[in-house]
Amino acid sequence: MKKITAEKIKEAVKEACLSIQYRYSPKMEEVLKDYMGKEEPGLAKNILKILLENSDTASENRLPMCQDTGMIVVRMTIGQEVQIVDGSLREAINQGVREAYDVGYLRKSIVDDPIFDRKNTKDNTPAIVYTDIVDGDEIVIEVAAKGFGSENMSALKMCKPSEGLNGVRQFVLETVKKAGPNACPPLIIGVGVGGTMDYAAVLAKKALFREIGEENPDERYANLEKELLIEINELGIGPQGLGGKTTALGVFIEHYPTHIASMPVVVNINCHMARHTKVVLK
Amino acid sequence: MIQITTPLKQEVLNQLQAGDLVFISGTVYTARDAAHKRMFEDLNRSGSLPFDIRNQILYYVGPSPTPPGQNFGSAGPTTASRMDVYTPTLLELGLKMIIAKGYRNDTVKQSLLKNQAVYLVAIGGAGAMLGKCVKNSEIIAYEELGPEAIYKLEVENFPAIVCWDTKGNDAYIQ
Incomplete structure (x- = not known):
């Protein structure tokens, strides 16, 4: 049975959280440019131009594109031939989020209880985690930072x-x-x-x-x-x-x-x- | 290019038209959900706010933390409608300009008209660029709220679009 450590999962989640905050994906940039080309000169075109510039400003200054750096949603697709060792999967995911939001100067936007207290957890955890067990011997981790x-x-x-x-x-x-x-x-x-x-x-x-x-x-x-x-x-x-x-x-x-x-x-x-x-x- | 500087002048506000792109320089206060709730608790308890709101600009934002070497974090607008319930009272107290994003309800719009105040929208998702317009920041109340604390900001050429002007024109397609 293939073994994957919790540490490796933590690192992957951390890197994923950081990789999506400071720049549009290349494909998204392309699509935005296409639409900007289709708008008549005026406010709409200017706004799209500013959004594209914002992506440059964000990556140059290592500032997140948006201050709402989201709630992390993780979709784990786990091959049934894989065993996760040396730690808990859920804790590994949350630790990855915690470390990313700390070192990345990302906003912590999660409150501990939806009705009572609403106290900020101060590390952007917990993440929303979906797991799916499938055939195979690899783990696919999909990470999104969802703005509200x-x-x-x-x-x-x-x-x-x-x-x-x-x-x-x-x-x-x-x-x-x-x-x-x-x-x-x-x-x-x-x-x-x-x-x-x-x-x-x-x-x-x-x-x-x-x-x-x-x-x-x-x-x-x-x-x-x-x-x-x-x-x-x-x-x-x-x-x-x-x-x-x-x-x-x-x-x-x-x-x-x-x-x-x-x-x-x-x-x-x-x-x-x-x-x-x-x-x-x- | 329309430039607005603080302190605000009523005659300048009266000339703004829905759809105008303006650039703001000067002092802006921040407040979003939790800060509004706290301001109302203060008002009810002591009858006053932590700062003099007369003739001021309020920006609905919860910035990301300031990284080393930067003046401020990412700082784009948050959705205004969550603050609708609080806004008319603040306008009655003399607030003159609000910057946020999204629809306002009719009560807020009528209160803006009555108090000859304006609602501007900043570009949602342009947080890094808007954060770079902040030259100085200071927390003046509710520090324990983290990103929801009230900051006094000094901004330079902060771009925003006039959404609801003093004549009651709306820039949004509804």
């Missing part, structure tokens, strides 16, 4: 099966409209359809881990992603909600079988920073 301006504008609807494709479409558009400037457009839209109420949300979050430009392998869903992106950008909300053609940069849909009585839909909104990365431990 956009998280707050996310929404769930238990649609009726009769609402069908149009139901999904309307709910996505309605959610983006309601989010308006609050979620810091341009946005990335993660949609989860199917499963149960909670699983649709997990799918929507999973969708946000996709690299920009990546499509759903099912052609019907890939087409829906493209159509929704066009329709969202026709809303005219624009960068920061001040008007323009660039409201969203990508729509990602994940789907799963569901019950005969329902069609759960979750729209999880992300901002243009889309801070996430993937590491494979072998």
Whole structure:
């Protein structure tokens, strides 16, 4: 059986947390430049230009692109031939987060209790951790730093099966409209359809881990992603909600079988920073 | 290029129009969720705030920590609507400008009109660039709140967009 140490996982999580805060991914930069080219001279174009410059300023000064350095969401896909040794997986993940937020001068944004006290834990832990056991002998660690301006504008609807494709479409558009400037457009839209109420949300979050430009392998869903992106950008909300053609940069849909009585839909909104990365431990 | 310097002048505020890009230089106070809650506790207890809010600028931000060699951390705007419940009282006390991002409710908009104050939005996600506009910072209240403490900032050429002007024009598409 292959052995991977908790220390190695901690280091991987720490590096991942730090690698996403100070610069857009190269692909995201490319996409933002494309959209900037499509905007008429004016506020929308200027805002996109400032966002691209902000990424340069952030990396040159080692300042995070955004002060909301997020809550860490980790998706662990663990091969069943792997044994984690010399420590606890969960503690390794949280220690990685703790060290990254300390050395990276990242904002600690987590409170210990959602209703009572709301005391800052001062090290940005705990992270949200999903684990999945699969075939194989490697560990895939996906890490995202999720900002909450956009998280707050996310929404769930238990649609009726009769609402069908149009139901999904309307709910996505309605959610983006309601989010308006609050979620810091341009946005990335993660949609989860199917499963149960909670699983649709997990799918929507999973969708946000996709690299920009990546499509759903099912052609019907890939087409829906493209159509929704066009329709969202026709809303005219624009960068920061001040008007323009660039409201969203990508729509990602994940789907799963569901019950005969329902069609759960979750729209999880992300901002243009889309801070996430993937590491494979072998 | 429209430049705004502090102390604010009412006639300058009256000329601002929704959609104008402006550059602010001078003193700005920060406050977000927890600081607002504490300010209201102070108001209820002692009838006063930790600083004189008359004619001031309030910026809704929770900065990231200041790294060595920098003047300040990353400092972009946070969502304004969470502060809606507190805002009219602060406007009645003489607050003249708010910088944040996102929609305000009708009560806030009417209070801004009544008090001839303005709401500006900064660019969400441009935190590093906005943080670089901060030349000096000092915590003046609630230090224990960490990023939610009230800072007195000195800013230079801080870019923001007029969202709700003194005539009641709105820059947001709604």
